[in-house]
Amino acid sequence: QSALTQPPSVSGSPGQSVSISCTGTSSDVGSSNRVSWYQQPPGTAPKLIIYEVNNRPSGVPDRFSGSKSGYTASLTISGLQAEDEADYYCSSYTTSGTLVFGGGTKLTVL
Amino acid sequence: QVQLQESGPGLVKASETLSLTCSVSGGSISSYYWSWVRQPAGKGLEWIGRIYSSGSTNYNPSLKSRVTMSVDTSKKQFSLKLNSVTAADTAVYYCARGTVGRGAFDIWGQGTMVTVSS
Numbered sequence A: 001q002s003a004l005t006q007p008p009s010v011s012g013s014p015g016q017s018v019s020i021s022c023t024g025t026s027s028d029v030g031s032s033n034r035v036s037w038y039q040q041p042p043g044t045a046p047k048l049i050i051y052e053v054n055n056r057p058s059g060v061p062d063r064f065s066g067s068k069s070g071y072t073a074s075l076t077i078s079g080l081q082a083e084d085e086a087d088y089y090c091s092s093y094t095t096s097g098t099l100v101f102g103g104g105t106k107l108t109v110l
Numbered sequence B: 001q002v003q004l005q006e007s008g009p010g011l012v013k014a015s016e017t018l019s020l021t022c023s024v025s026g027g028s029i030s031s032y033y034w035s036w037v038r039q040p041a042g043k044g045l046e047w048i049g050r051i052y053s054s055g056s057t058n059y060n061p062s063l064k065s066r067v068t069m070s071v072d073t074s075k076k077q078f079s080l081k082l083n084s085v086t087a088a089d090t091a092v093y094y095c096a097r098g099t100v101g102r103g104a105f106d107i108w109g110q111g112t113m114v115t116v117s118s
Helices: none
Strands: A008-010 A017-024 A035-040 A046-049 A065-067 A073-079 A086-093 A099-101 A103-110 B004-007 B011-013 B018-025 B032-039 B046-052 B058-059 B065-070 B077-082 B089-100 B105-107 B112-117
Touching: A008 A017, A017 A086, A017 A103, A035 A065, A035 A073, A035 B105, A046 A065, A073 A086, A099 B046, A103 B089, B004 B089, B004 B105, B018 B032, B018 B112, B046 B065, B046 B077, B046 B089, B058 B065, B077 B089
Parallel strands: A008 A103, B011 B112
Antiparallel strands: A017 A073, A035 A046, A035 A086, A065 A073, A086 A099, A086 A103, B004 B018, B018 B077, B032 B046, B032 B089, B046 B058, B065 B077, B089 B105, B089 B112
């Protein structure tokens, strides 16, 4: 199984919105609603911020939202804040019952 | 609240077996699935596999031939064994909890660094 495709980096100024894409295939993103997103600040463990495409765990600000169209899932962060600077990873279950992560995207808040 | 803690040797010799254990505290080990994820320095996350509290497993196809996971519900622990390790297996290893049906890891351990020496 190949890693899902994410842009290596994105950036935005405080208050702006940014989106991170996550492209897979018909064997993963295209056929699964179990797409998740994780936030990982440097030196820390990943934190779940979106599950099942567009659901937020308790405590995650509603500035974070998820969507999916076809083989591509997206994470949108609105009202960008300095504390949002981190690496972001998507993941998806596959038709084989395994899981695959994206390569990760580094978000820089300018 | 539920916490996960990885434990095991931080240094493993090449060709030998990497063994890690994850201890679950503050909650039940039943009715969830438990995964291992690793991250080489400066690189992305790689899913290694998962084990249900019942003992059934799924492994990453690229690692399947070298991976064995087990669970001990009485001790609230689950374990990872990765054999025939090479330098490419050097990484931070995380254990994580998954909720059946959600396909997401809602609780993670802090991670443990494992270095494979030649």
